[in-house]
Amino acid sequence: MSFSASLDVGEVYSYSEYYKRAFWYFGDDLTTWLAPLYLFSVLRRQRLLAIGLAGAAFLSGGRIGLILVAIQALFIIGSWRREQSRIAPSIGLSLIGGVIVYFVVVSTSSHAIRAANSAILHFNLESSISLFEPTRRGFSDCRIANCFDRKVKRPFRMRTLSAVAGLWMTLEGGFPGSRYPDTPEKFAELIVKANPWGVNDRYGVTREEWMRIGTVQSPYVGFGAGYGPALLALAMGFIGAVCLVGLWVLSVRPPDAWTPLTVFFIVNAIFNQTQAWLQPGPVLFAMGLCGTHILWQYFSFGARGQDQPLPGSNPVVKEV
Structure with missing residues (x-):
């Protein structure tokens, strides 16, 4: 991620x-599935890895992902x-380290691009390696005067309207296979x-907004x-x-370094209502792994009894 942010x-x-x-x-769902890896590294006391993953999370900058990280961190601190x-200072220090990584990478990006281009030209590699160029995507999108509207109000409106459309499509019996509007144009045409429920007239939603x-x-x-x-x-x-x-597993067995997998599944299932993670993708894959881990814990731990930790765990006994 530092490479991507440094050289655009x-x-x-x-x-x-x-x-x-x-x-x-x-x-942009990278931040979401980095969360269990980050907390796992914290609990395993892999400090440099934790700082690196925190920096990657800040560089990817997914708002819902960062919120989910915070919720999972508070969940784990409260459990242990x-x-x-x-744990609380370890999480706090690693997040501070991640912020430092973020600002160092972002503030030195222009210098890194110039240095990389100079090296390409010096060694006559421009025929095989393209010169790096600073991206301008989104440069004027968020200023002090309009940042709240563009980064909070507009996304909230879009996701609310999207949920209304999805609820109507669900109640209509769904649109499986070729019936599903799989392009912005088809989606806009269907909803317009x-x-x-008269949403277009009531809230002034245009075809262009549905396409966005x-x-x-x-x-x-x-x-x-x-x-x-x-x-x-x-x-x-x-x-x-x-x-x-x-x-149930969290309530009856000692927490260990694998606890973030269980916490991730629960928190993501409840609080992540802005990413379509039930569609094939890395978040669904992570949810599958974490769900499998939960069921394995349940059957393995249930067979061993409450006083026996799972193989390979490093339990911390809770207060009575």
């Missing part, structure tokens, strides 16, 4: 000299009562024509929009059951 390689947005978001080729005096929204962004109604209410209820029931199992 891949998907990079430079909003100002000191505000940049860089995903390289990982996509006897270790709070160690249907005008669910592009698709259903909420995970659950996005799933229901494609597969219908019955499969949505089945999926939500399964996810809810795994969350309950995860909460």
Whole structure:
């Protein structure tokens, strides 16, 4: 991520000299699935790795991802009562280190680009390596006067309208297969024509705005929009059951370095309502791994009894 942000390689947005978001080729949900890796490194006392992952999370800059990191960190600090005096400072110091990494990388980006281009020209490599260029995407998008509107109000409106459209599509029985509006143009055409519950007239939503929204962004109604209410209820029931199992495991067994996997599944399932993570992608893959870990804990721990830790764990005994 430092490479992407330093040399403006891949998907990079430079909003100002000191505000940049860089995903390289990982996509803007990178911050979300970095969370369990970051907290795992903190609990394993891998300090440099934790600082590096925190820096990568800040450089990717996903708002919901950073909120999820904060919620998971607070969840873990609250769970490890006897270790709070160690874990809380470790998380705080690693986040401070991540902020330092962020500002060092962003503030030196222009110098890094000039140095890299000078090296390419010096060694006559321009025929095989393209010169790096500073990106200007988003440079005037967020200023003091308009930042709240552009970064809070407009995204909130778009996601709310997206959820309304997804709920209507779900209640209509879903649009599976070729019926699903898989392009912004098809999505806008469907919603403008249907005008669910008069939302277009009531809130002045135009075809152009629906095209900017592009698709259903909420995970659950996005799933229901494609597969219908019955499969949505089945999926939500399964996810809810795994969350309950995860909460039970957290309540009866000593926490260890693998606890962030359980916490990630629960927190993401409940609080992440802005990313379509139920669609195939890295977040769904991470949820699958974490859900498998929860079920493995349940069956393994249940067979061993409450006094026996799992193999390979380093438990911390909770206060009674």
